[in-house]
Structure formats: structure tokens, C-alpha cells
Amino acid sequence: MGARVDGKVALVTGATQGIGLAIAETLAASGASGICISGRNEERGRQAVEEISALGCPADFVAAELAEANAPARIIKACTDRFGRIDCLVNAAALTDRASLLDADLDIWTKLFDVNARAPFFLMQAAVRAMRKQGTGGSIVNILSMNAHCGTPELAVYSGAKAALAVLTRNIANAHRFDRIRVNGINVGWADTPAERVMQAATLGLGEGWLEAASASQPFGRLLSAQDVANLAVFLLSDASGPMTGALVDQEQWVVGSRN
Template identity: 55%
Template sequence: MSALPPVSLKGRVLLVTGGTQGIGEGIARAAAEAGAAGICITGRDVARGRAVVDALGVPACFVAADLADAAATARIVDQAEAALGPVDGLVNAAGLTDRGTLLDTPVELWDRLFAVNTRAPFILTQALARRLVALGRPGAVVNVITMSSHGGQPFLTAYSSSKGALATFTRNSANGLRRARIRVNGINIGWADTPGEHAIQARDGRPADWLERAEPSQPFGRLIRPRDVAGLAVYLLSDAAEMMTGALIDFDQNVMGTYE
């Protein structure tokens, strides 16, 4: 029996959107620990982006970009490759989670969430896939989605819909790119302890100790943390997952479709 392939990113150059905090930062840090040859992160917070890049310990760059801007998004792969060389893997971790029900969501909010959560991953995946196909190189894409892509709560109408579209795009692009050996997989994340979630809880008027109150009620006693997700993302980017594409993995401590 042959040995299991290691979970290693040695020699790989990665592009991680939303890499200045939360899930994206966790994945970037884990990728560096797994031996990535270079990592480019994107985000809107320049100071935070530079701080993360400086802490990675591998060749890295930061591209300041608003993913709601299609033209700026279309330039990101070029910028990453100018700094680090050909990109082998993409992680679409950036996302907006603004609230809104069917009755009170304005069209502008709907469009903004779809632009960042769905259109940006499309633009970036397309740009990377075109380069990889032209070069005859394999590659991997990981889309950070959400359990809300299964339907979501009533106050997450636009968010859930945009992520549901991203889930479908994940499978469609995986099917279209598999002959080129470009793998595309997605992670449906459950309730997570991230800076973005803390900001949302504060905006919704929750007390400062909301996390301490929420965690004991969870089946495993805490919320998901960026480090938890990062390990799975690195696996999906590595050759250890080379036979896996089009998967949508529910990464949650609740089981979809069951009831207590």
C-alpha cells in the first residue's frame, strides 16, 4: 500500500481573499505553516493587511481591493502574480453578512451582497482558471460558504441567497474544470467566532459578553474558530485531496435536516 500524501502546500502560491481577519487570516496563516511558497491576501484594511503579511513568515503580499468593484477584482490575480509568480490556489474567504428580511431588504443591499459574495469569486476563479489552463497547470479553489446556503434564517435573505448561488457555482465550476485538473470545493461554515461576527453582534445590540453566553449552549461547548476551518481549507488545497472536487462540506456542529 502506498503512503498517504502529506497535507503540504510546499511550492504553492496562494491567493486568499478576506485575508486580513477571521477565516481568511486563519487560512493564510495555516497555509504558511503548511509550507506555501507565497501567499497574497486581499482586503480593505491596509494596516491590518500589511500586519498579517509581515507575520506570515513566507513571501507574501497584500492587495487592497473592494470586491464590490468588478474592475478592481479583475486585477487581483495579475497583481498577485506580479509579486509572487503563478498562482496555484485560490481561497474565496471574503464575504458580507448584512442582515435583511424579504420584506425590508433594499435592492441595493441585494446587489452589494451578490457582488461581493458571488460575483467576486466568479471573477477570480475565471481569471485563475484561464491562466492555469493556458499554462497546463493543475490548481485548486476553495470557496468559504455558509450553512445558510441551505436556506438560511428569515433575516438573512440576501446573504443566504448569495451564498446559495456560490454553492451552485462551486459545483458547476468544479464540473467544468475537472478535465483541466483544477479542483473546486466549498465549505459551509456554521456559527463562528470571528471579528466580523463580533461586529454584527455589537451592531445588533448584543452585550459585550455575548460569546461567553452563547458558547455553553453549543453541542461542543464553543463556536467554530478560524483555526478549525483553516485545517480543512489547507487539506482541500493540498495534493492529499487531489481526487476531491465539487464537494460542499457542512462544517458545523449541527446536522442539517435533523431535529432534536
Template identity: 55%
Template sequence: MKVELSGKVVVVTGAASGIGAAVARLAAESGAGALVLSDRDADGCRAVGEGIAGQGPAVETVGADLSDLGSAAAIAGAARRRFGRIDGLVNAAGLTTRASMLDGTPGVWEELFAVNARAPYFLMREAIGDMVARGAAGAIVNVLSINAHCGAPDLAIYSATKGALLTLTKNAANAHLRDRIRVNGINLGWAATEAEHRMQSETLGHGPGWLEAAAARMPLGRLLEPGEAARLAVFLLSDASAPMTGVALDLEQRVTGA
């Protein structure tokens, strides 16, 4: 089985680091013809793009804050202007701000839903609209979370955003199956990304040794790696996963419900 993207134009959000950057790099290695990379860290996104450009695909980078309602149109517009179409989309960007049932605030609710659910919806709308207008097949992958099943107590609002995106994933897949547009998701478990390191070591105050302590509690003795999520995302983007659609795969170290 060959997992190839064979000249496809792929949009990836959250591409400056972590899962998004890993997806972008693997997409380039897998034959993507062009990549549109977006992140609110414009300099980091540009650096990832420059590293990828030498592998063959043309790269466009877009600095965009997904909490801005106009960000989806700006990202999709950049893809259409430069490359004329969108063949694939990976919604990898997301915020993991902590908030429980007791300490959540309207501001955290609005920010998390804006970035984790609203922006992916409008990006999907842009991508699907482009595909339908051209009568072309396409694939979308949403990076969800294992927390969509319930969620840790301090991730109540975050979990709700991922649950919303999980439903949108299935809704879009059902609505556009006859258009040959596949939409799938990854319920990602605890991964060792740069953003998680900042959250754990600085925001939550667990210090630089948090990763070793966390890894010791996990069944595999480590956290998930961004590259593992990237392999699954690129598979779901590729024709090798057809006709799979409307599926949310758990990428986690524990069996949900066990």
C-alpha cells in the same frame, strides 16, 4: 497523510482577520511558497502579511474592496506580476449584512451579491484562466455557509448569495475537471470571528457578552473557531484531498436536516 502546499502560490481574500487570516497563517506553515493576501482593510492585511513573511513564504498584500468590479483583476494581476502564476485560491471574504424577506433593500441585495458571489466568480475566472493557460493543475476553495441550505430568517439575501456561490463551485468543478483544477467549498457554521463579534455586539446590539450566551446554546458549548475552518481549507487546497472536487463540506455543530 501529509497536508502540504509545497511551494504553491496561493491567493487568499478576506485575509486581514477571521477565516482568511487563519487560512493565510496555516498556508504559510504548510509550505506555501508565496501568498497574495487581499482585504479592504489594507492595514490589517499588511499586518497579517508581515507576521507571515518571517515563516518563509514571500507575501504580497493587496488592499481591495470586492464590491469594486475591477478588484478581481487587480488581485490576480498582482499575483501574476510578482509570482508569475496562481496555484490556489481561497475565497474567504464575505459580508453577513442582515436582511429578511420583509426588510431587504435593493442596496443590500446588490452589495451582498457583489461581494459574496460576483467577486468570487471573477476571482475564480482569473485563477482558472491562469491555470488553463499554463496547462497546470490547481485548487480553489470557496468559503460558503451552512445557510446555503436554507438560512436563518434574517439572512435571506446572505443565504441566497452563498447558495449562488455553492452552485458556481460545483459548476466550475464540473467544467474544469479535465483541466485538473479542483474546486471545493466549505459550508461554514457559526464561527467566532472578529467580524461576527462586531456584528453581534455592536450592529445587532447584543453587547460584549453575546459570545458566552451564544456558546451556551451550542452543542459543543462554543462557536466554531477560525483555525478549524482553516485546517479544512488548507486540506482542500493540498494534494492530500485529491481527487475530491465539486464537494461542499458542512462544517457545523448540527447535522443538517436532523
């Protein structure tokens, strides 16, 4: 069975660029009957809707700041109002601000946990309620990070938020397996995305040559691509992966526990 999502309606957060957009476009190419995307940038959102619609799939954009407490319920409502249902949810939106134990303050802790853990939790809550009302099950994929296993020192708060979402992924999968709602997560390794390019080249000051150097350091000679993650996410969302639930998949070139 191929990874198809024929007739399903999907909501993807953080889908105006990078991994989220790649997932939304791959869902459209895999038979989705409707896709709702959310993000902060309205111009990129409109462009993403045009790209998805060009693939033959109706699409809608919801401008939202996930740090706002009412955003998750509003986004899910916008999806069900537009398409009449929700079958798939992808929590791809996240902040990657750096902060170690000694550098972190309450503001960055609150910022990262609000967007990377609290918002996905309440998006899942609203989506599961809608899926249970529909009575046809559903599938959720949370985009996590290899840093949830431990994380580098400067990603202490980010790693903690992703680890919290990893536990919630399994907890919610367990709680709603008899509703036939599957919940899985992808621990994404180092990926080449628009946000990562800005982070490495500008924010961290590594310049334009960072990607070539980083790629040369990887076992397969390149970083993960957004499409790599999208392919796995759509498989997990599709019936091809059923009845798999509660899985946290390491999508990475380095094996956890090995002495690299």
C-alpha cells in the same frame, strides 16, 4: 499524506483578519512558496503580510474593494505578477449584512450579490485562466455558509448569495475537472471571528456576554474557530484531498435534516 502545499502559490481574499487570515497563515506554515492576500484595510493588510512573512513565506497585499467590477482581474494579476503563478485560490471575503424578504431593498441585494457571488465568480474566472495557461492544475476553495441550505429570515439576501456561490462551486468544478483544477466549498457554521464579535456585541446589541452564552448553546461547548476552518481549507487545497472536487462540506455541529 499530510495536508501540505509545498511550493504552491496561493491567493486568499478577505485575509486581513478572521478566517481568511487563519487560512493564509496555515498555508504559510504548510509549505506555501508565496501568498497574496487581499482586503479593504491597508493597515491590517500590512500587519498580515508581516505575520505571514514571519512564518518564512513571502507575502504580498493587494488593497481591493470587491464591489468594484475590475477588482477580481486586478487581484489575480497582482498575484501572478508578484509570484509568477497561482496554484490555489480561496474566496474568503464576504459581507454579512442582514436583510429579510420584507426588509431588503435593491441596494442591499446588489451589495451582497456583488461581493459574495459576483466577485468570487470573476476571481475564479481569472484564476482558472491563469491555471490553464500554466498547465499544472490548481485548487480553489470557496468559503460558504450553512445559511446556503436555507438561512434564518433576517439573512435572506446573504443566504441567497451564498447559495448562488455554492452552485457555482459545483458548476465550475464540473467544467474544469479535466484541467485538473479542483473546486470545493465549505459551508461554515457559527464561528467566532472578529467580524462576528462586532456583529453580535455591537450591531445586534447583545453585549460582551454574547460569546459565553452562544458557546454554552453549542453541542461541543464552543463556536467554530477560524483555525478550524483554516485546517479544513488547507486540506482541501492540498494534494491530500485529491482528486476530490465539487464537494460542499458542512463544517458544523448540527446535522442538516435532523430534528435538533
